[in-house]
Amino acid sequence: MIDKRSPVPIYYQLEHVIRQQIDTGELQPGDLIPSEREYAEQLDVSRMTVRQAITNLVNEGLLYRQKGRGTFVAEQKLEQNLSGLTSFTEDMRSRGMVPGSTLLAFQIVPADKKVADRLSLAEHAPVYEIKRIRLADEVPMALETVYMSANLIKGLSEAIITASLYHHIEEELGLEIGRAVQSMESAIVSEAERPHLLVPKGAPVLLIERHTFLKDGTPLEYVKSSYRADRYKFTIDINR
Amino acid sequence: MIDKRSPVPIYYQLEHVIRQQIDTGELQPGDLIPSEREYAEQLDVSRMTVRQAITNLVNEGLLYRQKGRGTFVAEQKLEQNLSGLTSFTEDMRSRGMVPGSTLLAFQIVPADKKVADRLSLAEHAPVYEIKRIRLADEVPMALETVYMSANLIKGLSEAIITASLYHHIEEELGLEIGRAVQSMESAIVSEAERPHLLVPKGAPVLLIERHTFLKDGTPLEYVKSSYRADRYKFTIDINR
DNA sequence: GCTGACAATTGGTATAGACAACTAGTTTTT
DNA sequence: AAAAACTAGTTGTCTATACCAATTGTCAGC
Numbered sequence: 020m021i022d023k024r025s026p027v028p029i030y031y032q033l034e035h036v037i038r039q040q041i042d043t044g045e046l047q048p049g050d051l052i053p054s055e056r057e058y059a060e061q062l063d064v065s066r067m068t069v070r071q072a073i074t075n076l077v078n079e080g081l082l083y084r085q086k087g088r089g090t091f092v093a094e095q096k097l098e099q100n101l102s103g104l105t106s107f108t109e110d111m112r113s114r115g116m117v118p119g120s121t122l123l124a125f126q127i128v129p130a131d132k133k134v135a136d137r138l139s140l141a142e143h144a145p146v147y148e149i150k151r152i153r154l155a156d157e158v159p160m161a162l163e164t165v166y167m168s169a170n171l172i173k174g175l176s177e178a179i180i181t182a183s184l185y186h187h188i189e190e191e192l193g194l195e196i197g198r199a200v201q202s203m204e205s206a207i208v209s210e211a212e213r214p215h216l217l218v219p220k221g222a223p224v225l226l227i228e229r230h231t232f233l234k235d236g237t238p239l240e241y242v243k244s245s246y247r248a249d250r251y252k253f254t255i256d257i258n259r
Numbered sequence: 260m261i262d263k264r265s266p267v268p269i270y271y272q273l274e275h276v277i278r279q280q281i282d283t284g285e286l287q288p289g290d291l292i293p294s295e296r297e298y299a300e301q302l303d304v305s306r307m308t309v310r311q312a313i314t315n316l317v318n319e320g321l322l323y324r325q326k327g328r329g330t331f332v333a334e335q336k337l338e339q340n341l342s343g344l345t346s347f348t349e350d351m352r353s354r355g356m357v358p359g360s361t362l363l364a365f366q367i368v369p370a371d372k373k374v375a376d377r378l379s380l381a382e383h384a385p386v387y388e389i390k391r392i393r394l395a396d397e398v399p400m401a402l403e404t405v406y407m408s409a410n411l412i413k414g415l416s417e418a419i420i421t422a423s424l425y426h427h428i429e430e431e432l433g434l435e436i437g438r439a440v441q442s443m444e445s446a447i448v449s450e451a452e453r454p455h456l457l458v459p460k461g462a463p464v465l466l467i468e469r470h471t472f473l474k475d476g477t478p479l480e481y482v483k484s485s486y487r488a489d490r491y492k493f494t495i496d497i498n499r
Numbered sequence: 500g501c502t503g504a505c506a507a508t509t510g511g512t513a514t515a516g517a518c519a520a521c522t523a524g525t526t527t528t529t
Numbered sequence: 530a531a532a533a534a535c536t537a538g539t540t541g542t543c544t545a546t547a548c549c550a551a552t553t554g555t556c557a558g559c
Contacts, residue, residue: 305544325551326551329552
């Protein structure tokens with residue numbers, strides 16, 4: 020089970036063992052695990068070594084300690100539902116729906132002041148403007164407009180957009196996405212959007228704006244979307 | 260600087276000192292901090308104790324270690340704009356507004372099916388119901404309803420709520436908040452809410468639902484809020 | 500000038516032990 | 530019967546020490 024002569028640190032081996040016992044269900048959420056001294060004696064290692072293994076698992080949120088009582092298996096951690104940073108396609112799939120898309124516009128335009136600012140470009144610099152209706156199970160879910168620097172992402176085509184834009188950026192161009200800042204607000208559907216979203220006059224929409232940046236901080240894209248409130252709810256899981 | 264007779268653990272005191280030196284700029288990103296042995300000798304404590312302090316700061320991302328070289332101050336962490344998990348009070352303060360609150364209702368009621376489910380309680384179990392108008396710069400910003408198990412959080416009073424509910428839970432009761440799941444959607448203001456929010460008929464609101472859990476997985480609270488769309492925008496920073 | 504050996508310094512892993520603080524149950528006292 | 534004292538077991542903090550592994554600089558030898 021644990022090999023003291025192995026070059027793999029003992030605390031790391033023990034971590035692995037406990038992690039597996041939780042994975043396989045041998046240890047259930049709420050279960051009391053053996054005490055630190057018990058592990059130490061059983062494995063013939065120092066208590067501090069056991070402590071190091073357990074501390075790491077506590078920091079990961081798999082276990083929690085209670086002074087005077089013992090150490091317990093934490094409730095199952097929810098997957099981090101960062102639907103913000105995943106693509107629309109992944110987002111819909113994870114919700115059990117079939118994603119689709121209708122291209123409304125795909126062109127290179129000079130950046131207006133707002134877009135230039137968001138992408139840290141000079142005004143009138145060439146940017147792609149991509150407008151799409153996003154479908155879920157064939158029904159309109161959102162209206163989306165993407166802006167990206169045409170100099171940064173060269174040679175975009177309609178085919179690439181239809182396939183997977185993110186795949187192209189990360190795999191083909193080798194650009195690494197670092198972080199995204201997303202803001203959300205509530206609004207009433209505009210008359211311009213209404214025919215595309217097929218909602219009644221005065222219907223609420225969730226307005227999402229996203230700025231995506233590469234690992235080195237370069238702005239990659241600026242996206243504005245309007246989601247139908249009757250079909251879309253944004254969920255986020257926050258760990259302290 | 261460090262008091263060995265203090266009941267506050269030494270490693271915790273040292274953590275605080277280093278954290279402050281980073282805050283004040285005495286230690287800049289990229290700086291090499293004193294070695295573990297140096298700290299140990301200077302403070303006349305064991306190296307392991309120093310290590311514990313540094314390890315915690317490394318886990319927080321404030322420092323990073325390099326074997327054979329030393330320990331360095333990490334690049335400035337993006338502020339985690341988790342406006343979801345901070346309280347309304349903190350959220351408003353960080354936006355430069357003065358938070359306020361008007362208590363509409365504070366009572367113990369039997370949990371209905373939905374609330375009981377969200378809090379993992381039996382139906383009709385006693386829960387606090389706290390309804391408030393949240394103000395920012397004296398103007399209504401949101402309507403909020405909080406549900407909490409009356410058996411878990413005993414002895415709540417109006418005074419405690421008005422002061423700081425979270426402070427009471429974490430400091431006085433010693434409960435540790437672990438994570439929160441928050442969902443957001445767009446909606447039209449209901450006629451029941453309208454008089455409190457002072458918005459015209461048909462105005463959009465941002466509906467936020469939050470479930471907060473303790474470290475051990477116990478549901479702590481279930482909160483429903485309606486934010487005025489004309490005054491509130493939710494921002495989130497996502498790191499990959 | 501370059502290379503290799505060496506030493507000094509750093510963090511990484513591990514030991515053995517001590518006492519404090521807290522919890523839960525048992526026993527004794529009141 | 531209730532309260533208090535005790536006990537055994539837990540995690541929390543801390544010490545003192547040892548050796549390992551990686552990095553860096555120095556110095557001798559070619």
